[in-house]
Amino acid sequence: MAGNGENGLVYSKNKEIYLYREDEDDVLIVERDGRIDTLAYHDGRLYDGGIAGNITDTLSGEVIASRSNILRPLQVKTLCSHEGVLYDAGESKKVADTFGIPEVASRDKWIWAMCSHNGKLYDAGSSQKVFDTFSGEDIATREDWIWGLCSHEGKLYDSVKDGQVFDTFSGDPVASRGDWIWNLFSHNGILYDIGVRGAFGTLTGKRAPFFGVEMESTCSVPKSLVDTIIRGEWGVFG
DSSP states (O other), rough: OOOOOOOOEEEETTTEEOOOOTSOOOEEEEEEESSSEEEEEEEEEEEEETTTOEETTTOOOOOEOBBBBBBSSOOOOEEETTEEEEEEEEEESSEETTSSSOOOOEEEEOOOEEEEEEEEEEEEESSSSETTTOOOOOEEEEEEEEEEEEEEEEEEEEEESSSSSEETOOOOEEOOOOOOOEEEEEEEEEEEEEEEEEEEEETTTOBBBTSSSSOEEEEOOOHHHHHHHHTTGGGOOO
């Protein structure tokens, strides 16, 4: 549970979204019809996306945008708030302004992660590369799919399917788990990674407080939103 001045942690597990509470039962916020792959806090609201191809206002349930082709929905794998705009990407191989332009950048393969860092937006995925989203510049290349990007204390980090975490710009490895890592995030001053072997402080290697909790996507949210969730005041977001 968020202490004074601390952010709370929201996470997804398959079709469900929860608020993590360290000393109490986690709070179930909502359950979707399909798996949830990404969460983002933007302009005072929480959003989620996933296998159904929808980007949804988590608390109100309003579907903001949908991604599909003529045959089926296209999975939304990542959401990112950057300089006042919410972006989404995934199976479409495109980065979209969620509320506006349907394509601001495109790649040859799936996009699994985006991150806002030092005034720029970055994306990565099955191409095994990290890109400056708007310029298209190739920033880094890895030997496996990149599933996570995270800005933490002035540095950009990326995590790779094979279980390694890198300082993106220097290329230096900072952690290795020996198995899949599917999430990398910064929360209350600590960089964390989550994967097959559990949740760890990336730079310390110590088990996270939520080590035993099954988490997929995560989002660090302000205490004001935590309080709203605990009070069950969904209506204020409708």
